[in-house]
């Protein structure tokens with residue numbers, strides 16, 4: 042089961058309100074390479090993994106991605122909370138506001154809702170772990186695109202932290218892939 | 230019993246967050262290197278310190294886990310601020 046710890050994995054802050062930026066960062070809340078997608082991908086795949094290292098890695102990284110979902114949710118909340126509607130009206134955040142107000146909703150930066158069609162969960166462990174390595178690289182790339190979109194030093198710190206985590210996850214999945222090949226060689 | 234004046238302690242909370250992050254890292258590493266004694270020792274040392282800090286925080290500043298065995302009356306798990314409401318660099 043999961044238990045909530047009443048603190049963030051990283052102290053996510055913003056220096057100033059910025060609804061335009063929120064509309065872009067939203068893609069890491071509910072877009073194809075976003076944190077919700079990553080979390081559900083790994084937490085769906087873990088059950089049928091053949092070796093304990095793979096089960097544990099998917100369980101731990103899937104859990105960490107949920108903490109990243111919360112970090113992105115925090116950024117979005119801080120970027121738009123208290124901004125008056127007539128200011129929001131002039132921003133890219135206006136279409137979101139028209140549907141949901143200032144509440145967070147898992148969607149991409151164009152407002153397309155989250156779907157599990159964003160990811161795959163295969164019984165074949167090589168297929169799944171290889172998918173995950175690509176997913177981590179795609180998420181890293183998206184964080185780099187987003188880093189190009191802002192000059193807010195607090196937002197930059199947070200996005201840079203999340204970008205680094207994708208690199209660590211890629212590394213760990215690479216180790217799991219090697220362990221899976223060893224296992225398949227031993228028990229073909 | 231009179232209500233204790235629980236209050237956010239940001240430096241202590243940030244220290245807990247830092248120790249929690251070390252734990253995230255040691256767990257991920259150990260999952261694929263279960264026989265690495267050096268990181269296992271680091272993990273155990275850090276986790277011990279983490280639990281001491283958590284205990285200090287929950288005794289004096291409010292709940293971080295809802296199953297803390299000495300929760301405050303009235304039920305203080307609901308106390309604000311929630312993690313997304315804190316200004317960490319104020």
Ligand SMILES: [Fe+2]
Nearest residue numbers: 079206207210
């Ligand atoms: Fe990741």
